[in-house]
Amino acid sequence: MSDKRVRLALIGCGGITRAHLNGYRRIKEKEPDKFDLVACCDTVRENAEQFATDIEAMQGMKPRVYTDVEELLKHEQLDGADITTPHHIHHTAAIACLEAGVNVMIEKPIGVTVKATKAIIAAAQKSGKFAATAEQIRRGPMQRTAHWLFNENKLIGEPRLFFAQHASWSRPHQPTPWHWRVEKHFGGGGMVMDSGAHFCDTIRYLFGDVDTVYARVEQLEKRQIKKDDAIIPDSREDTWVATLNFKSGLIGLWSYSTSLPGHHFTHVVYYGTQGALVDSGDVFHGPFAGAYLRLPNGRTRRLTELHDEFLETLSEEQKRRLFPHGFTEQFTLECYDFLDAIQNDRPPEVSAEDGLKAKAIAEAIYESAYLNQVVSVQDVIDGKVENYQRDVNERWGL
Numbered sequence: 133m134s135d136k137r138v139r140l141a142l143i144g145c146g147g148i149t150r151a152h153l154n155g156y157r158r159i160k161e162k163e164p165d166k167f168d169l170v171a172c173c174d175t176v177r178e179n180a181e182q183f184a185t186d187i188e189a190m191q192g193m194k195p196r197v198y199t200d201v202e203e204l205l206k207h208e209q210l211d212g213a214d215i216t217t218p219h220h221i222h223h224t225a226a227i228a229c230l231e232a233g234v235n236v237m238i239e240k241p242i243g244v245t246v247k248a249t250k251a252i253i254a255a256a257q258k259s260g261k262f263a264a265t266a267e268q269i270r271r272g273p274m275q276r277t278a279h280w281l282f283n284e285n286k287l288i289g290e291p292r293l294f295f296a297q298h299a300s301w302s303r304p305h306q307p308t309p310w311h312w313r314v315e316k317h318f319g320g321g322g323m324v325m326d327s328g329a330h331f332c333d334t335i336r337y338l339f340g341d342v343d344t345v346y347a348r349v350e351q352l353e354k355r356q357i358k359k360d361d362a363i364i365p366d367s368r369e370d371t372w373v374a375t376l377n378f379k380s381g382l383i384g385l386w387s388y389s390t391s392l393p394g395h396h397f398t399h400v401v402y403y404g405t406q407g408a409l410v411d412s413g414d415v416f417h418g419p420f421a422g423a424y425l426r427l428p429n430g431r432t433r434r435l436t437e438l439h440d441e442f443l444e445t446l447s448e449e450q451k452r453r454l455f456p457h458g459f460t461e462q463f464t465l466e467c468y469d470f471l472d473a474i475q476n477d478r479p480p481e482v483s484a485e486d487g488l489k490a491k492a493i494a495e496a497i498y499e500s501a502y503l504n505q506v507v508s509v510q511d512v513i514d515g516k517v518e519n520y521q522r523d524v525n526e527r528w529g530l
């Protein structure tokens with residue numbers, strides 16, 4: 133391992149940056165010399181100042197504070213930047229960093245659109261630095277176990293079909309207060325591509341690429357946003373039903389609605405040819421620790437039990453790679469991978485290309501609904517289908 137101490141900046145100091153910082157804190161406790169957080173950048177100075185104060189308490193040295201990415205890059209010699217800004221800023225911040233020779237890790241859903249994501253990838257290729265997607269979910273012990281189950285252990289055979297369904301009822305009595313997330317040009321879309329980015333990455337991780345998609349995406353309850361003194365329509369979906377056809381032949385049904393009164397349920401089951409993995413929790417962030425296997429003979433096995441078996445199959449080197457220092461917290465693992473990739477001049481586990489392929493599943497869902505036809509995920513990646521995303525691309529000059 134290289135003894136290079138990584139010089140890191142946080143770009144964006146908001147809600148999820150706190151989870152990243154907690155990850156860096158856990159890493160610092162185990163490997164104090166691995167990195168220094170040298171700068172915090174947020175357009176809201178108080179946000180950056182607050183993080184800088186907290187980081188000083190953690191590492192003894194206060195990071196310098198910036199309110200502009202260009203200023204940050206002009207004054208700092210960085211090895212990496214962890215980007216946790218709103219979606220429409222991801223590509224501009226990442227490209228500026230890459231052009232300055234700085235590796236980046238960018239929160240999901242990587243670019244605000246496919247075009248934005250491809251611009252990040254092009255900048256990384258040109259600079260020789262890497263762009264990682266900050267995707268923590270697949271790194272959890274249950275996700276690693278599920279990956280082993282479906283790809284190596286095969287206790288429930290070959291993946292055949294899954295249902296990931298949620299129905300609930302949240303009638304909008306008041307307009308949602310404005311925030312970047314609620315306006316399409318800033319957020320890029322609703323939950324299909326926001327929390328949905330995690331599910332799209334997980335199903336790719338477990339089952340490989342999706343070939344085609346057919347989807348309906350709807351807003352069943354009229355929803356509104358309060359922006360300054362105006363009330364404007366909220367364009368985000370509250371409902372979708374998507375059929376996902378994987379290259380492997382696996383079929384997935386992913387559906388979600390918060391506009392269904394009377395009967396609420398969450399139902400996530402992955403069927404193989406010889407049994408099922410029944411999950412609990414939600415349709416975005418699983419499999420969860422409560423998940424269990426059901427076999428045709430009526431036997432059940434908890435996923436947590438299988439996790440112990442999975443760990444026994446791992447070499448010491450594999451354990452160090454998947455759970456360095458015994459970490460199991462997902463953000464800690466994500467941040468560790470980023471730092472370690474910089475230190476050892478290796479690719480990160482979840483590249484920008486991986487982020488693009490996961491993102492393209494979500495965008496294919498929107499595009500299919502927009503066109504009311506089956507859409508190829510590769511066509512979305514290639515830019516041959518760009519109807520839903522066009523106004524966002526135009527807004528940001530992409």
Ligand SMILES: NC(=O)c1ccc[n+]([C@@H]2O[C@H](COP(=O)([O-])OP(=O)(O)OC[C@H]3O[C@@H](n4cnc5c(N)ncnc54)[C@H](O)[C@@H]3O)[C@@H](O)[C@H]2O)c1
Pocket residue numbers: 143144145146147148149173174175176179199200201216217218219221239240241266268326
């Ligand atoms: N991995 C997860 O589980 C998870 C969960 C929540 C959010 N996220 C992702 O994290 C990112 C941020 O989401 P959030 O909920 O923390 O948002 P947030 O609004 O809480 O924080 C964003 C921060 O970025 C700052 N910012 C805005 N423009 C900037 C710019 N040009 N330069 C520097 N800073 C700027 C804002 O002032 C704010 O402090 C999004 O990509 C979101 O999808 C991921």
